Amino acid sequence: MMKRFEGQVAVVSGGADGCGRAAALRLSQEGAKVGILDVNGEMGMKTVADIEAGGGEVLFIRTDVSNGAAVHAGIKAVMAAFGRIDALYNHAGTVIVKPFLETSEADWNRLMAINVNSMFHSCQAVLPHMIAAGSGAIVNTTSISGITASALEAAYCTSKGACIQLTRSIAVEFRDQGIRCNSVAPALIRTAHGMREAEELVTLGQDWSDGDVAKMQGRICEPEEVAAAALFLLSKDASFINGETLIVDNGQFATT
Numbered sequence: 001m002m003k004r005f006e007g008q009v010a011v012v013s014g015g016a017d018g019c020g021r022a023a024a025l026r027l028s029q030e031g032a033k034v035g036i037l038d039v040n041g042e043m044g045m046k047t048v049a050d051i052e053a054g055g056g057e058v059l060f061i062r063t064d065v066s067n068g069a070a071v072h073a074g075i076k077a078v079m080a081a082f083g084r085i086d087a088l089y090n091h092a093g094t095v096i097v098k099p100f101l102e103t104s105e106a107d108w109n110r111l112m113a114i115n116v117n118s119m120f121h122s123c124q125a126v127l128p129h130m131i132a133a134g135s136g137a138i139v140n141t142t143s144i145s146g147i148t149a150s151a152l153e154a155a156y157c158t159s160k161g162a163c164i165q166l167t168r169s170i171a172v173e174f175r176d177q178g179i180r181c182n183s184v185a186p187a188l189i190r191t192a193h194g195m196r197e198a199e200e201l202v203t204l205g206q207d208w209s210d211g212d213v214a215k216m217q218g219r220i221c222e223p224e225e226v227a228a229a230a231l232f233l234l235s236k237d238a239s240f241i242n243g244e245t246l247i248v249d250n251g252q253f254a255t256t
Contacts, residue, residue: 020091088138092118140182145157
């Protein structure tokens with residue numbers, strides 16, 4: 001496999017499971033030393049074991065990414081261990097499925113804290129190191145729901161739309177310092193997060209049968225496919241792509 005990240009250090013938030021785990025594994029396979037920030041300690045250590053079994057170097061820091069102090073401490077630990085950070089993949093996120101009028105302020109604040117504030121914290125922690133180095137690449141995971149809104153997910157859609165705007169703002173502000181920032185916007189993914197979302201939508205009366213998913217996006221997306229898109233944007237292959245949102249949906253958005 002071509003080692004596009006040889007000699008680099010990459011940080012993945014939400015890297016213990018799902019698309020984040022797939023990206024962490026792939027980054028290691030392509031030569032990067034990997035720092036993982038995630039609240040899931042059990043899956044985090046499994047991902048560490050898998051990376052180390054493949055000969056990679058990895059540091060897992062159990063982190064509540066909605067907590068700014070914890071994120072800054074995690075980034076400081078990565079810098080102490082590896083001495084640099086070249087790439088940041090902000091994947092940590094969650095979903096709340098509820099009718100809008102039943103969505104509490106606590107629900108709203110929780111999604112903003114995990115989905116948006118986590119990116120704010122990690123970007124603020126990492127950017128000074130990228131600025132000092134004169135280069136760096138950031139990718140944020142948003143969602144197709146941040147572009148084409150869906151019922152029963154007002155807080156989720158709003159949070160993911162905010163991720164897109166954060167991506168664009170960082171791209172514009174830090175372009176002249178050699179730093180790129182892009183996002184990936186997947187459709188339904190075969191992860192624990194995605195399956196829970198679909199099950200909860202079905203419970204509230206939506207059709208998320210295999211046939212309905214096939215009609216919308218052809219088939220379900222695999223986490224490795226999102227990881228591949230994120231790695232492309234993090235790599236020098238995307239050196240002139242900045243401030244963009246790459247939709248990973250097998251043509252779903254094109255039909256709207």
